[in-house]
Amino acid sequence: MIDKQWASATEAVADISDGASLAVGGFGLSGNPIALIEALLAQGTTDLRIVSNNCGVDDWGLGILLAAGRIRRMTSSYVGENKEFERQFLSGELELELTPQGTLAEKLRAGGSGIAAFYTQTGVGTQVAEGGLPQRYHPDGTVAVGSPAKDVRTFGLGDDAREYVLEEAITTDFALVHALAGDRYGNLVFNKAARNFNPLAAMAGRICIAQVEHLVEPGDLDPDRIHLPGVFVHRVVEVGADAPKRIERRTVAAEGS
Incomplete structure (x- = not known):
C-alpha cells in the first residue's frame, strides 16, 4: 500500500489488541504521540507491554494509560516524573525492565535493522x-x-x-510516533529535540503508526530533510499544527536577570 494516510487516530489504532507490545516515541513530554495514545485509551485496550524512554507524567503522555491500569509492563530508562508509576511498581501492579538509556536506543535501532x-x-x-x-x-x-x-x-x-x-534487540507489534511533517508515502521529518526516540521506536515496530502535524504530497519533502524513510512507516494520521503539547517542567529566568 503506497498511500498510507488514515482518516483518524481512532481508525489507525483500532487493531491494537489487548496484550500487544508497543514501541512509543518521546522523551519526557517532547515528541509524545498523544493523539494516538488518547485513541488507544478511548478504545479500552489493556494489558499492554510498552517500550519507551519514560512513561509520561500522571496526566499526560503514556501516563494516562498507566493511570487507567492499561499497562502491564514497561521497558524504560527513566521513570522519575510519574508518582503513579512509582506506586504501581512498588506495589507489584506493574512490571519494569529498567534499561540504560543509550542501550535502550540501540536495542530499538538494532531491532529495526534486523540485528538480533x-x-x-x-x-x-x-x-x-x-x-x-x-x-x-x-x-x-x-x-x-x-x-x-x-x-x-x-x-x-x-x-x-x-x-x-x-x-x-527489541521489536514490537506496533510503534506509535509523532512527527512534524510526513507525506502519504510515510516519509517523516521530526522537529529538533522532538526527534529523540521517535525514529528508533518507528523502526522497531512491525506496524508503525505516525501522527504528523502536517501531511503533504509525495515529493513535497526535500529528500535531504527526511529523517525516517517511509519503508519503516505503515500508517500516517494528520493531527494538525495545533496538536496539544505539554512542557514537562517549565523553567524561566527571574525578571531582570
Missing part, C-alpha cells in the same frame, strides 16, 4: 549484567521477579581487553 543482539560495555559489573535488578515486587515489598544474568564476554587483547555485556 549486540555487545556493549554499558552495564558491565552491575545488576544490569549480573542479574537481580527488581522487575516486579510482591505487595509486601519483597522482590517477586528479578532480571536474569546476561552473557558477558571479553573482547580485545592485552591492555585493550574489555568486558562487554550481551543485549538483545
Whole structure:
C-alpha cells in the first residue's frame, strides 16, 4: 500500500489488541504521540507491554494509560516524573525492565535493522549484567521477579581487553510516533529535540503508526530533510499544527536577570 494516510487516530489504532507490545516515541513530554495514545485509551485496550524512554507524567503522555491500569509492563530508562508509576511498581501492579538509556536506543535501532543482539560495555559489573535488578515486587515489598544474568564476554587483547555485556534487540507489534511533517508515502521529518526516540521506536515496530502535524504530497519533502524513510512507516494520521503539547517542567529566568 503506497498511500498510507488514515482518516483518524481512532481508525489507525483500532487493531491494537489487548496484550500487544508497543514501541512509543518521546522523551519526557517532547515528541509524545498523544493523539494516538488518547485513541488507544478511548478504545479500552489493556494489558499492554510498552517500550519507551519514560512513561509520561500522571496526566499526560503514556501516563494516562498507566493511570487507567492499561499497562502491564514497561521497558524504560527513566521513570522519575510519574508518582503513579512509582506506586504501581512498588506495589507489584506493574512490571519494569529498567534499561540504560543509550542501550535502550540501540536495542530499538538494532531491532529495526534486523540485528538480533549486540555487545556493549554499558552495564558491565552491575545488576544490569549480573542479574537481580527488581522487575516486579510482591505487595509486601519483597522482590517477586528479578532480571536474569546476561552473557558477558571479553573482547580485545592485552591492555585493550574489555568486558562487554550481551543485549538483545527489541521489536514490537506496533510503534506509535509523532512527527512534524510526513507525506502519504510515510516519509517523516521530526522537529529538533522532538526527534529523540521517535525514529528508533518507528523502526522497531512491525506496524508503525505516525501522527504528523502536517501531511503533504509525495515529493513535497526535500529528500535531504527526511529523517525516517517511509519503508519503516505503515500508517500516517494528520493531527494538525495545533496538536496539544505539554512542557514537562517549565523553567524561566527571574525578571531582570
